[in-house]
Amino acid sequence: MEAILTSTAVVALAEIGDKTMLLAIVLATRFRKPLPIILGILVATLANHGIAAFLGQTVASLLEGQWFRYAVGISFIAMALWTLVPDKLDESDEPKEPRFGAFVATTIAFFLVEIGDKTQVATIALGAQFQSVVHVTLGTTLGMMLANVPAVYFGNVIVERVSLKVVRIVAAFLFLAIGAWVVWEAAGL
Numbered sequence: 809m810e811a812i813l814t815s816t817a818v819v820a821l822a823e824i825g826d827k828t829m830l831l832a833i834v835l836a837t838r839f840r841k842p843l844p845i846i847l848g849i850l851v852a853t854l855a856n857h858g859i860a861a862f863l864g865q866t867v868a869s870l871l872e873g874q875w876f877r878y879a880v881g882i883s884f885i886a887m888a889l890w891t892l893v894p895d896k897l898d899e900s901d902e903p904k905e906p907r908f909g910a911f912v913a914t915t916i917a918f919f920l921v922e923i924g925d926k927t928q929v930a931t932i933a934l935g936a937q938f939q940s941v942v943h944v945t946l947g948t949t950l951g952m953m954l955a956n957v958p959a960v961y962f963g964n965v966i967v968e969r970v971s972l973k974v975v976r977i978v979a980a981f982l983f984l985a986i987g988a989w990v991v992w993e994a995a996g997l
Contacts, residue, residue, distance in 0.1 A: 811938035814986065815947025816954070818934065819927050821982055823955035828921050832959040835917070839910040842960050846953075848914025849960075853952045854945065856922045857931045861944040864935025876936075877994030883933045884987030888980040890926050927952065930983070937990060 823829055835845050868876065922928050927948065934944045 811943035812947040819951030844910035852918035860931035861935035864932040868936035881990030888983035
């Protein structure tokens, strides 16, 4: 349960203000069909984060030991710093006129935009930390959905009312706390 709850909290906070959240808002305003967009986000996230959690677990099982635990802890601390940098949706990231409708456009766009994104990197680290592809994937997917479903329904209103700077600071603090905890555990303190 700890893997699911931690993964959910980490990704939900990191996702707020992220380019995939901005993409959800763009898709919602373009298609005005929330359900296919939400299902596309779900499918893309399950696939992307499942692969990332598997990668994290696999790397961790190959590199077990105290130094690897330090590396995982330091990666969370690095994520804390990365989270403080605001994301922007570049013109090139905006989806072009889709051929296949809201669901397929969302699934493809989300999967591609999430590659190398901070939430995917966090999922790799969480997979290494908790050694559970299923629990980490469920948690990170739940976190993505908690952040992006409201963006699909209320995107423009949310962006105007929520201080993304405060959310980034809270998310950075969460990454920092997890990183410090992992380093603390690795040191045996």
